[in-house]
Each structure stands twice: as C-alpha cells, then as structure tokens.
Amino acid sequence: MAEAPNKNWQIRQYDQFSPWFTIDTGNPTMGNDGSTVYGFYGYSPYGDKNVIRMSGTGVMNIYNDQRIEMIAGQNASNPSVDIVITGKSGDVWITAEENGKIKIKGASIYLDAADDISLVAGGSILIKAENRIDLVSMIMHRAKAWLGNLAPYKGWMGKVNVGNFLKVKEPDLSKVDVGTDV
Amino acid sequence: MSIEESLLKTNFIGRDGFRWWIGQVAPEDAQGDQINGSGWGNRYKVRIMGYHPDDVTELPDNDLPWSQVLIGTTDGSGGGSRRRTIRISPGDTVYGFFLDGDNAQVPVIQGLLGRTLEVASTQYAGPFRPYTGYTSKITNDGAYIGSSESSESNAKALVMPRHVTGDIASMISEDARTAFDGIGQTIVGASTSVTSTIEKISVAVDNFVGKIQSITGGADIAGLTGVLDQRLNGAISSITSHIGDLSTGLVGSMVYDAYDKVSTLANGGLKKLYKKVKTMVYLATKSNRIAHMAGVAAQRALESPLNAMQTAMPCIANNIIGGMSNAIKGLLKGIAGSVKKFKSCIGNQFLGGMMNKIIGGISGGLGPLLGGISKIMPGGFDIGGMLREKVEGLLGQVMGASACDLPGKNPLADVTQFGIGTGPKFPNVPSPSDILNEANGDGGECSGEKDTTCNPPEVKIFGSNGYDGSAVPILGSTVGEGRSTTGSVLAVDVTNPGQKYETPPFIEIVDNCNQGYGAIARAVIDYNEESPTYQQITDIYIVSEGENYPVSDSKATPESEPPYIIDEVIVVKPGNNYDQDDVVTDGVGQKYTIQVGTGGMILSVSKINTDITSLPEVKDSEDIQISIDSSVGYGAILKAKLKPKPEYQGEVKEVIDCVT
Numbered sequence: 001m002a003e004a005p006n007k008n009w010q011i012r013q014y015d016q017f018s019p020w021f022t023i024d025t026g027n028p029t030m031g032n033d034g035s036t037v038y039g040f041y042g043y044s045p046y047g048d049k050n051v052i053r054m055s056g057t058g059v060m061n062i063y064n065d066q067r068i069e070m071i072a073g074q075n076a077s078n079p080s081v082d083i084v085i086t087g088k089s090g091d092v093w094i095t096a097e098e099n100g101k102i103k104i105k106g107a108s109i110y111l112d113a114a115d116d117i118s119l120v121a122g123g124s125i126l127i128k129a130e131n132r133i134d135l136v137s138m139i140m141h142r143a144k145a146w147l148g149n150l151a152p153y154k155g156w157m158g159k160v161n162v163g164n165f166l167k168v169k170e171p172d173l174s175k176v177d178v179g180t181d182v
Numbered sequence: 183m184s185i186e187e188s189l190l191k192t193n194f195i196g197r198d199g200f201r202w203w204i205g206q207v208a209p210e211d212a213q214g215d216q217i218n219g220s221g222w223g224n225r226y227k228v229r230i231m232g233y234h235p236d237d238v239t240e241l242p243d244n245d246l247p248w249s250q251v252l253i254g255t256t257d258g259s260g261g262g263s264r265r266r267t268i269r270i271s272p273g274d275t276v277y278g279f280f281l282d283g284d285n286a287q288v289p290v291i292q293g294l295l296g297r298t299l300e301v302a303s304t305q306y307a308g309p310f311r312p313y314t315g316y317t318s319k320i321t322n323d324g325a326y327i328g329s330s331e332s333s334e335s336n337a338k339a340l341v342m343p344r345h346v347t348g349d350i351a352s353m354i355s356e357d358a359r360t361a362f363d364g365i366g367q368t369i370v371g372a373s374t375s376v377t378s379t380i381e382k383i384s385v386a387v388d389n390f391v392g393k394i395q396s397i398t399g400g401a402d403i404a405g406l407t408g409v410l411d412q413r414l415n416g417a418i419s420s421i422t423s424h425i426g427d428l429s430t431g432l433v434g435s436m437v438y439d440a441y442d443k444v445s446t447l448a449n450g451g452l453k454k455l456y457k458k459v460k461t462m463v464y465l466a467t468k469s470n471r472i473a474h475m476a477g478v479a480a481q482r483a484l485e486s487p488l489n490a491m492q493t494a495m496p497c498i499a500n501n502i503i504g505g506m507s508n509a510i511k512g513l514l515k516g517i518a519g520s521v522k523k524f525k526s527c528i529g530n531q532f533l534g535g536m537m538n539k540i541i542g543g544i545s546g547g548l549g550p551l552l553g554g555i556s557k558i559m560p561g562g563f564d565i566g567g568m569l570r571e572k573v574e575g576l577l578g579q580v581m582g583a584s585a586c587d588l589p590g591k592n593p594l595a596d597v598t599q600f601g602i603g604t605g606p607k608f609p610n611v612p613s614p615s616d617i618l619n620e621a622n623g624d625g626g627e628c629s630g631e632k633d634t635t636c637n638p639p640e641v642k643i644f645g646s647n648g649y650d651g652s653a654v655p656i657l658g659s660t661v662g663e664g665r666s667t668t669g670s671v672l673a674v675d676v677t678n679p680g681q682k683y684e685t686p687p688f689i690e691i692v693d694n695c696n697q698g699y700g701a702i703a704r705a706v707i708d709y710n711e712e713s714p715t716y717q718q719i720t721d722i723y724i725v726s727e728g729e730n731y732p733v734s735d736s737k738a739t740p741e742s743e744p745p746y747i748i749d750e751v752i753v754v755k756p757g758n759n760y761d762q763d764d765v766v767t768d769g770v771g772q773k774y775t776i777q778v779g780t781g782g783m784i785l786s787v788s789k790i791n792t793d794i795t796s797l798p799e800v801k802d803s804e805d806i807q808i809s810i811d812s813s814v815g816y817g818a819i820l821k822a823k824l825k826p827k828p829e830y831q832g833e834v835k836e837v838i839d840c841v842t
Contacts, residue, residue: 001350001353001354001355001668001697001730002661002662002666002668002729002730003354003661003729003730004659004661004669004670004727004728004729004730004803005659005661005802006659006802006803006804007337009337012337014340014342016327016340017267017269018320019320019321019322019326019327019329022327022340022342024340024342027342029337029342029344030346030699030700030726030728030729030730031344031345031346031361031603031699031700032345032346032347032365032366032601032603032604032699032700033345033603033604033605033700033702033726034700034702034725034726034728035700035726036342036345039342039361041326041327041342041343041361043325043326043327047325047326049326049343049361049362049363051343051361051362053345053361055345055726056725056726057702057725057726058725059605061345061362061603063361063362063364063365063602065362065363091371091597093369093371093372093600094372095369095370095371095372097369097389097424098386098420098421098423098424099420099423099424099427120372120373121431122379122427122428122430122431123427123430
C-alpha cells in the first residue's frame, strides 16, 4: 500500500472537540471519492459512527450507524411543503436493504411519472380501494400466470384489445391437445 | 516585600510589575467539581514552574492555586449568548501572568503550548512530567479517530477515518480506520427486470461477505463468542430472510418454466399415444370412429395423473420456497466459515447452490408424479437431468425476461448498482453459464486465496443509453518498485467514443484486486446534432486521481513505458469575465491562448508555439495542473488531455507542392 505523493497539506484545518466529535477540513488523504473538503465525524460511547462530509469530487456523504430522523413542519402555521427531496438531474433512489420495508403514507399519494410506472413484487401485489378502482389504459396485457382472464402475453406487442376476454393461460389440460387427429 | 514596597503598591495590574509564568495543568483529581459540571468560572489548578515545588508531598496538587483562564476575543464571554468552551486538559503546558504581580497568588492562563508526537501519552507520574490529557471520563482507544494527542502541523497529528473500505484502511496503515463500515457495499436499485433478482442475490452475498469480515476482523467464526457470535448470527438471519424473499420469484419462474417444458413433452407424448392407439384400432376394426374413440380413451386414461401433476405444481413451488430458508442459511454459514479466503466467485457459488436446491425441489416434487405419465414421456426421461441441462436456458429466460419489454435494450443503458462511497457501479451480474458451472460443481475451487496478481485498472463506461464506449487509464505519480509499484490515474484516453449516449455516461475505474481507490472521472459527449461525433464521448477527464492502482510491468520499469505529453487542454467549465489576452500555463511550462465568447467564457484553448522536438513529458499530477493568469476572470476549469509522446520524425528538409 502506497499513498500518492505531493498531497496538499497546506489547506488542512481541523477542530477537535473531544474523541466524540471532530470537524476536519481540507484533508488531502484519498478516499474512494477523492479527498475531503470538510467532514463532521461523530463517534458515540457505544461505537456508533456518524459522518457528514463533502468530498473533493463534490459528493456529499451522510452516513449514520443508527437511525436518522428528518422531521419538519411541526409548527408550520398552514399546510405547506414540509420536506422536499429533489434530484435535479438524475435518479432518486430509495432502497431498504435486506428486510426493511418502505412505507409511504399520506392523505393522498400521487405517483406521477412522465414515462412508466412499474410495480414488481417477489410475492404478491395487493390493490385495495374502499371506494373504487379505475383503470384507464389504451392497451392492457399480461405475461403469464397460473390463473387469469386475459390472453397470454407472447413477445413484442402481444396484447388484448379492450372488451376481449380470451382463454385462460393456466397449466391445465387445455395445454394438452386431447383428441388431436392423426 | 518590604513595608515600603507594600505601601507603594498601586494594586493595578501592570503597575506593580508584570510577571509571566509557565506551568502545567494538574491531574484530573485536583480539578474537583470544576471539570464535573459544577465549576465556578473558568479555572484550573496549575503547578507553576519556579513558584511551586516539583514535589506533591511538599505541595499537593489540591493545594495549588486556581488559575483563571483568559478567553480569546473570538471565543466570546457568554455575553449575548456568544461563547465557546475552554479546551484545556490535564497535563497541558500553559503560560500566563499573575494578576497580582509579584504576590503571585492570582495566576491567569493566557495560552497553552501544543503537544507533539514526541510526547508520550502516559499516565501522570509527577509534577512537570508530560502526561496524557485523557481522563477517566475522556477516553479514546483509537477505534475511530486517532488517539494521538499532538496538535502540531503534521499529517500524523490527527489521523482521521478514511473514506475507503475497512479492507483498504487496514492496508493503508495500522492507524487507518474506515469512516463508515458500509463504504464499499453495493446497493441494487429498484428494477422491473427479473435479472435484478440474480443481481440482488449476488450483491447481497457480496455485501454479506463484507459484513462478516467487518464483524470477525478476519478471525475464524468458529472461535467467535459473545456479542460477536450474536452479531454474526444476526447478520446470517437477516440476510437469510432477505434472500429467501428474493428467491420466491426465482423459484416461481423456474417451477413455471419446468412445468411448461414437462407439459410440452407430455403434450407431444399424448399426440403420439393417440396416433399409436388409433392406428392399431383402425387396423383391427377398419373403423375411423372407433379408432378415434380408442385414441381419445387412451388419452383420457392419463387425465388423472396429468391433473395430479397440475394440481401439485403450486405445492411444489411452495415446498421449495418453504425449504429455501434452511438451504440459504446453510450456504451462508459455509461462506461465513471461509470468508477469510473468499474470492469474487462466491456469489456464483451461492447462486449455484440455490439452483441445486431449486432443481432438487422440482425434480423431487415432480419425479413421483411423472411416473404416472411415463408412457407418454420420452424414454429415460429424467426431470433432474433435464433441469440441470436446461438451467442455463431457464436462467437465460429468467434473466432475459425484461428483454421482451424492450427488444435489443442495452443492459448497460441504465445504472442498476450503486457503491456506497463510490457512486454508480458497473453492474456485475453473474452469467447463467457461471451459475450453471457452480451448480454442476464445475466452477472450480471458489474458496482459495485472493488474487495476488493485480493488473492495471480498467475504465468501465456505462449508463446513458449509449454503448461501445471504451477507454484506458494513463497512470502516473508512481511510487514503489517492481511489481509493488502503484500509481494514480492522471488521465483517461478514449479508445472508442461509442454511440447513442444521450447524456455523459458513468465512468468507473477499478482494478481486479480492488486495491486502487479514489480515481474519479467524468465523460464529455457531443450534443451537436450536426456533428459527426454527435452522441459520442469526446473526452473523459479526471476529477480525482486516486492512488494505489497497480501499474503494468512496463510502468514499473519507467524506461520501457512510453512517455506522455499534454496533447491539448479541454474546457470543463468556461467561467466568466476572461480576456482574450489571458494566458494559460500547464505544469510542464507550456503556454496556451484562450478564445473567449460572450461574458468572457472560455470557449477553447490553443497551445502556443508547439515545438514537436521538445515536447515536455508528463510524469506526475503536478505536471498536468492547468492555471489561468487572469486579473478578472473567474470560475473556469481546464483539464489536460494526454497522449503518448509522438516519435520525432526529423526536420522538414523540402516541401513538395503536388498541386501546382
């Protein structure tokens, strides 16, 4: 292991309050995303770490070993926007690793996609409405299933027109050509 | 002090003499409530050199006078809620003066001398001997922030955690720690592609390996006890559940496809059976109707076993899913046991093991049921054998399912993986054949020593819907010797500009040993629809050179490495207010002129007086630093583009005009 020479130590400044909290700025040591412009480093008595940092390549990292709470609008006088999370150019990724669930709750939930909305589940998908479910679409199709009432989706542009109810694609004897002639 | 002198005292500081002193802050025990939240003012017990004896029996620490602390003008007194805490520790060498001059009873601390690495952080051993500022309530074992008590101008004075993986931190030095244990782990983004199931499982296993290494510190898991054992089992339990969930869809797809194949064979067998029976009966009866009825009757006789098979399918899937948890846990425990020797193939091995479990479950569940329809199945039909032969096809179907949605879509068009601390990652998805090899036990020994032959890094280009882009890194700032030589990435040479890039693609620079870190590059594409290079990569520039990348043999022997020169300077950000006369200079002394546009933005940069006989060679990062000498311009960022130094072709002796 060899570190690159000619690092700029002239710009490095730090402020250490205790072993629990340090502010480090201009640290030229190399990280995965470059050197450090500034970093706030917390370390709890139980060994939990917290980092808020800006890298030399402009990336901001916020890492925390335990929970992060972001609550806003407690005393907002009227309904307004309490929290805004926006990606100005690229994706916004929200993932819950391993067994975490993602729960989104609100008086109303809007999913507004300029392009597609996709729902994929390893298990089941439940759509429940106490009042009404409206499906408005030019084309509806399905790929495959054990049970269903639409035609199998086979390849590009496989589709069923509105109003058509075709044979079930399910693994029953309809797959077997009973009585096929010679 | 004589009576005369005493009578002549003014009792105003400075008028009765000003006495400086230097001393040492007494140990924690002597500071009493002053450091335990019940103090008065800002004061410390200080043993002052020349005034107080260096013997605690003669003058115990508790009997030392309190020294007031003078606060700096930028610290605030507390007035108007402006203040800072004092940062004086036991053992600190402090200096100050006496408010009461020669009476020397009211000392004031004005400042302190910083500690150096030369001073050992040892426990208190007696007056005026250096000792630690750590106390019974302020401890630092160096588990995260360096425990050195030096404040000197030295890179080693305060060693901060590094933004690298724990593995690399431990290679950097004994003192280096990772800033966050999750650095280096991979996140797989939400995706509609079934491929992502394979990807997610593979990444989950890789992350699991990282987590186990973090828990065990490289120790054998057999020796883990107490909280470490608890953390290990917690990690295994958590990821078992996670992969179990992920495997549900995989099992469903494979069971469905297996059934599809079996039913196709059964269908063909039924046709043959019908034909065979009908032909035989027809020959015997010469009645087409009777022959047809006999054929149908023969098919109907198999309706019951076929129905049984059909009914059993969901149960078979459920049974496999139900049993996956134990299988997954077993596989993970095996990985945890050999985590010290893990190689990158561990994900494939795990997936191979899962395939075996699923194939075993399908063949175990379907096998007995197939007995009832054996007469219509091909001779010697073996469901397990068929699945094992077809697993690549099955996986191919599973992994390629999304291709049906968008035919011909480039699998690297989108970013699917994100590395914590590194950013978007080139997706490393196991191929069906690799998984098949592992499932069939042909993958070779996966748990062996890690690769020790480290090759120079590769530049991986992905995302933005484009494809075919390729580039190679140009290494420099090398350190070390021979095969242990490492370097930084000074520049990137685009070898293929690719096509159809809608936005600049992502660039990842990695080596096979994952030993290099910190090289970050960005691509530039051509947005001009009229240009022949439209939607192609025109440049890749480095924003962080990184370090510790393995270099090639030729680079390790500099005389055999082709030298590089600065070919041109590219404009990354044009800035504002620049003047046409501003001059640009690179680190090897070459000068350039700039062409400016509206608002003084730099449009392009041109080299002045290119003398090809003496092009200066670039060796390290300082050589490629580009500076702009401008009195009013601001904000421009220029980067050097490198190329191998061209061989000097000699002077031009004669110019032949072939046109006129």
